[in-house]
Amino acid sequence: MTSARKVTGLAARGVALAAALAAAGAPLIATAQTPAPAAEAAPAAPAAPLGLTESVAAVVNDDIISTYDLAQRMRLLIATSGIQPTQQNIQQFQREALISLVDERLQIQELRRQEKEQKIEIVASEDELNAEIGEMAKSNNTTPALFVASLEGQGIGINTLKEQIRAQTSWQRWIRGRYGSRLRIGEDQVKAQQQRLSASASKPQYQISEVFLDANRVGGMETAVTGAAQLIAQMQQGAPFQAVARQFSASATAASGGDAGWVAAGEMAPEVEAALEQMRPGQLSQPIQVRDGVYVIYLRDKRAGAGASVVNLKQAAVALAQDASPAQIGAATATLTTLRGQVTGCGDLEAKAASVNGVVAGDLGEAEIKDLAPAFRSAAETLQPGQLSEPIRTAAGLHILAVCSKRASGAEAMTNEQIESRLYGQQLSMIARRYMRDLRTSATIETR
Structure with missing residues (x-):
């Protein structure tokens, strides 16, 4: 089915939501680094009674996403990314929030369909969600009750976080269960990677973290470039790279805060490689445009290629x-x-x-x-x-x-198991992205 998308009104609603979101307060979840004050903060104003002004933000195969859902997800993004909302970036928050909500609705719809067809349970249960929230609280050195209270203090209902966890956890489990058991990394693939690593052993190596914005997902290359520039500006003002990567990156490394480890020439897109050659450790790149999206790279360390x-x-x-x-x-x-x-x-x-x-x-x-x-x-x-x-x-x-x-010489060799694990993760991530692309193409999605 051809997807129908209506984009008028998004920019205007972004400004309207800015006032409601400005009162969200300082982030209490991703506190690895306290962000510096934004150059121009959105004007604070009391949040409007959402129950009175709630309307339809999008329809995904007859499943409604309300403006309340959208505002809640925007609050959650702000709290977990460490980025301060401003008039300049509020539309990016709205765009990312809406894209995430649409993707999650498509995922849950697909999982419910698979449950019905295969007569198995796939979608995470309430007990599993509570357990995951308990782990999140533990990683923040607090109790589940205080963790929930910190969200509510920023105007975020616990169900908003639960719905995000439900979709992410269930989808990852389904992808790994359906494709992971069938995915085989051949010995020839491992040997080919070993040969590439050996060939690049004498070249410079880079320890990097990455954020990748998928142009197809965010609405085009121009949008991806603009979004990357806004993220860079916020990280330069103190937003933690790891938190930004977890919330905005479409790369498989998003789950680890964008950590891609040590990479060498030949492992990266030529555009990324060219940018890294000009960077020094501790630097953040400008937006790097590649064929299907835009990278933001943080160069953590650099070492010369081995001479032996x-x-x-x-x-x-x-x-x-x-x-x-x-x-x-x-x-x-x-x-x-x-x-x-x-x-x-x-x-x-x-x-x-x-x-x-x-x-x-x-x-x-x-x-x-x-x-x-x-x-x-x-x-x-x-x-x-x-x-x-x-x-x-x-x-x-x-x-x-x-x-x-x-x-x-001087570099730690990757074992066959490590190479196989990296190739497995890359291929599984590619499968998941294609799956989502197919779901979006066949869906009827209307944004109002």
């Missing part, structure tokens, strides 16, 4: 005197070549070698490639993790090497 690579090696060897005859060398070569064809990598090298007479296998440990014997160095430079060398002749005998891992 470290490898972890195992070997299987046949002892040969330095003056061994061609026949002896040929027999040893045939033995190791046969063994090489049976071995899949470091995991089974020693076990397979133990069953072959005259072959001794062992773990050579970790070393910088430049420190290896010349005969081993060439193989270690060219082989990727999991690969085995051809037989190598030394004064002590004939060897085959297996590269177990390779990393940059």
Whole structure:
């Protein structure tokens, strides 16, 4: 079904709601950093009796979002983001609040449909919501009762928070349950990522946090750029980056406050990479426009690429005197070549070698490639993790090497499990975004 969207009246209602929201008070939830006063605060005024002025803000497949729902969500956004409401950003709060409410209604509608079709319970129960609120209170070093009271003191009803938690928790559980069990990260994908990491080991690496505004979600690239600029202005005035990322970012890192960890050249969009090259640790980027949205990057730290690579090696060897005859060398070569064809990598090298007479296998440990014997160095430079060398002749005998891992000197190597976990999260996030895009496309959404 073609979606119908009516956008007239949003700007006017944003100004009307500014007065009601201005009395929200200082945020009591995300207090990692106290924001500086905004340059121009919205004029304080007593909140209008919402029950008398409540009307329809949007209709999502016949499900009504009222102006009361919208005002409540805006209050919650202000409290949890640490951003002070001003005449300049009140429309952004309204836009984000309305988008979130529409998405959540679509999610709950889809989950209810799935519950009915599959006869299973998906949507979070009241007990689960209360448990989650208890955890939120604990993380804020308070009790659930005081936590709820702090919300009410800012004009936020507890049901507003519960509805947000209900949609987020239930949707994440559904996505992970429906797609997570089917999603498989192949060994070839892990190896390809290892190769990319090894190739970028000598390049600069950046520890970053990110906010990503999805242009498709917020209503176009121009809106995303404007919104990013407003968020930057608020963070420069003291709004905590982590809180802003949790509420506004469409990236998978939003749940961790935007923390993307250490990244290297080749892992990021070229536009982001170019911006990072010009930044210093502690700096906040300007809006960075990419193909499908806009990034705001906070560069936490930067380190130079390593000048050396470290490898972890195992070997299987046949002892040969330095003056061994061609026949002896040929027999040893045939033995190791046969063994090489049976071995899949470091995991089974020693076990397979133990069953072959005259072959001794062992773990050579970790070393910088430049420190290896010349005969081993060439193989270690060219082989990727999991690969085995051809037989190598030394004064002590004939060897085959297996590269177990390779990393940059001075940098912590990512394990196979860590790489698999990162790829899994990225793919699951992409699936969830496509799912939501399909729901929005097929829905009838009218904003008034």
